[in-house]
Amino acid sequence: MIELDKIAYSYGGGELLSDISLTLQPGSFHFLTGPSGAGKTTFLKLIYGELLATAGQVRISGMDTRAMTRDQIARVRRHIGVVPQQTQFLDHLRVADNIALPLMVSGRDGGGAQTDLDQLLGWVGLTSQKEQFPPQLSGGERQRAALARAVIMSPDVILADEPTGNIDWEMSQRILKLLVELNKMGKTVMIATHDLALIRAAKSQVQARVLRITGRRLQLAGADL
Amino acid sequence: MKALRDILAFLVGDPQADRVVPPTGFTAQLTLFSAAAMAFLASFALALSTSTGRLADRWSSELAQSLTVRISAPEDQLAIQTQAAMGVLQTTPGIQSARALSIEEQAALLAPWFGSSVPIENLPIPQLIDVIEDGSALNVASLRLRLQAEAPGAIVDDHARWRQPLIRAAGRLRGLSWLSLLLITGTMAAMITLAANAALSANRQVIEVLRQVGAVDSYIAQAFVRRFTLRALSGAAIGAICGMIAIALLPSTNAVGGFLTDLGFRGAGWLVPASIPFLAAVVAFVATRLAALRTLRTMA
Ligand SMILES: Nc1ncnc2c1ncn2[C@@H]1O[C@H](COP(=O)(O)OP(=O)(O)OP(=O)(O)O)[C@@H](O)[C@H]1O
Numbered sequence: 001m002i003e004l005d006k007i008a009y010s011y012g013g014g015e016l017l018s019d020i021s022l023t024l025q026p027g028s029f030h031f032l033t034g035p036s037g038a039g040k041t042t043f044l045k046l047i048y049g050e051l052l053a054t055a056g057q058v059r060i061s062g063m064d065t066r067a068m069t070r071d072q073i074a075r076v077r078r079h080i081g082v083v084p085q086q087t088q089f090l091d092h093l094r095v096a097d098n099i100a101l102p103l104m105v106s107g108r109d110g111g112g113a114q115t116d117l118d119q120l121l122g123w124v125g126l127t128s129q130k131e132q133f134p135p136q137l138s139g140g141e142r143q144r145a146a147l148a149r150a151v152i153m154s155p156d157v158i159l160a161d162e163p164t165g166n167i168d169w170e171m172s173q174r175i176l177k178l179l180v181e182l183n184k185m186g187k188t189v190m191i192a193t194h195d196l197a198l199i200r201a202a203k204s205q206v207q208a209r210v211l212r213i214t215g216r217r218l219q220l221a222g223a224d225l
Numbered sequence: 226m227k228a229l230r231d232i233l234a235f236l237v238g239d240p241q242a243d244r245v246v247p248p249t250g251f252t253a254q255l256t257l258f259s260a261a262a263m264a265f266l267a268s269f270a271l272a273l274s275t276s277t278g279r280l281a282d283r284w285s286s287e288l289a290q291s292l293t294v295r296i297s298a299p300e301d302q303l304a305i306q307t308q309a310a311m312g313v314l315q316t317t318p319g320i321q322s323a324r325a326l327s328i329e330e331q332a333a334l335l336a337p338w339f340g341s342s343v344p345i346e347n348l349p350i351p352q353l354i355d356v357i358e359d360g361s362a363l364n365v366a367s368l369r370l371r372l373q374a375e376a377p378g379a380i381v382d383d384h385a386r387w388r389q390p391l392i393r394a395a396g397r398l399r400g401l402s403w404l405s406l407l408l409i410t411g412t413m414a415a416m417i418t419l420a421a422n423a424a425l426s427a428n429r430q431v432i433e434v435l436r437q438v439g440a441v442d443s444y445i446a447q448a449f450v451r452r453f454t455l456r457a458l459s460g461a462a463i464g465a466i467c468g469m470i471a472i473a474l475l476p477s478t479n480a481v482g483g484f485l486t487d488l489g490f491r492g493a494g495w496l497v498p499a500s501i502p503f504l505a506a507v508v509a510f511v512a513t514r515l516a517a518l519r520t521l522r523t524m525a
């Protein structure tokens with residue numbers, strides 16, 4: 001469980017986010033929207049410990065992220081799959097190895113992982129790209145590879161920042177379906193997106209809460225979506 | 226010992242561990258070359274140290290146990306003074322035996338200078354007495370005084386005149402070669418640290434990605450440590466082998482037994498230079514690990 005308790009954040013200037021409280025219940029499904037520059041990416045980074053709140057507390061499994069060591073945060077990441085808006089890969093490793101990287105760094109590079117990997121590559125439609133290197137991928141392929149990498153450890157929480165930003169409608173639907181599927185398996189999902197059509201499509205498949213960042217605050221978006 | 230076990234665990238352990246760091250051809254070659262050069266130098270420093278040690282030991286044990294009494298006197302007094310000197314020597318505590326050399330033995334000693342055909346029995350050469358100490362404290366000064374009274378032509382040559390500075394020089398040389406070894410080790414550590422730091426900052430983005438997917442500092446450090454330890458080990462192996470071959474091929478003229486031709490190792494002594502690569506691996510392991518953990522701390 002992840003709890004945000006009256007948090008605020010500023011990059012040094014004025015506060016970008018203030019007085020935000022939220023509890024991500026296990027198995028919940030959230031969308032995060034808001035205008036560009038509102039702080040969606042920042043908000044997700046606060047949740048997974050990449051940034052530390054300048055006021056208030058972010059607690060992951062009851063632990064304050066500000067009190068955690070770097071290694072503790074690294075270990076927490078194994079339970080939180082992140083699809084960053086700016087995808088980064090190890091360019092010298094093949095796509096398949098990049099997707100399996102979380103297994104490798106956590107010492108779980110077992111034989112059983114191979115089937116998971118192939119299945120996952122099929123899900124995100126990268127089977128024929130798995131022997132390529134990341135710089136050879138298109139923008140959308142990179143995002144799908146990042147999604148596969150985020151879920152390969154079967155994390156409890158999946159945070160996806162614009163996972164369908166560069167992707168056509170049909171593939172977006174498939175990715176959404178994968179995330180809904182994972183949510184039905186009990187995973188907590190939060191997706192930051194501008195894509196209202198995607199949110200509408202999701203609402204018919206899953207009980208999703210839509211949160212909106214406006215004026216530094218977090219609000220529950222109306223039913224008009 | 227623990228470090229050595231850790232290193233072995235690394236080398237035989239997870240061969241994938243350093244795949245997460247991209248290969249760097251040029252830096253790798255430079256590290257390899259420097260490790261080889263350092264190991265080459267280290268093998269010579271070690272050879273110098275063992276040889277000077279051996280030499281100093283031999284000189285001090287051989288020469289400290291013996292002295293020579295030389296009696297120069299007119300022909301008619303030589304036998305009498307020799308007799309008197311022998312009497313003194315035999316009653317001096319600390320002396321095991323004293324023996325006057327025969328004409329033939331003295332001729333043999335002089336042969337290299339005069340040739341064997343010179344009839345030295347006709348020359349006024351001094352009589353030599355070979356004295357062996359028994360190891361207890363012989364008071365050379367008081368021996369000199371007593372000899373002066375009994376046999377005025379006797380001169381005690383306890384080799385100290387030339388022995389002491391030689392042994393000191395050998396000791397100094399040995400100290401210098403140890404210092405060189407320390408400096409070589411230090412230089413190696415510094416060089417590996419520089420190379421590791423360069424590699425770490427060149428791979429900042431790689432480290433970011435690794436952290437994002439849940440890698441802890443020690444895992445990231447290990448990837449670098451494994452790289453550099455392997456490079457240092459293989460580089461130093463090349464250097465040490467070249468050094469050992471060069472030392473083994475030094476011209477050997479044991480007959481003369483000079484200091485220069487004595488440079489090298491004997492028997493099991495060869496294990497010492499053979500251990501240089503492992504020492505280099507330990508140095509690389511420690512240096513890279515410290516550098517990596519320190520740098521990772523600052524890359525928050
Ligand atoms: N590292 C940073 N240092 C300073 N300011 C930053 C930094 N990162 C983001 N910002 C600023 O914080 C604000 C919020 O950025 P953020 O990336 O969270 O927005 P966002 O809601 O994700 O936008 P988008 O929809 O365009 O992705 C922006 O005005 C941005 O310029």
Ligand SMILES: [Mg+2]
Nearest residue numbers: 040041085161
């Ligand atoms: Mg963003």
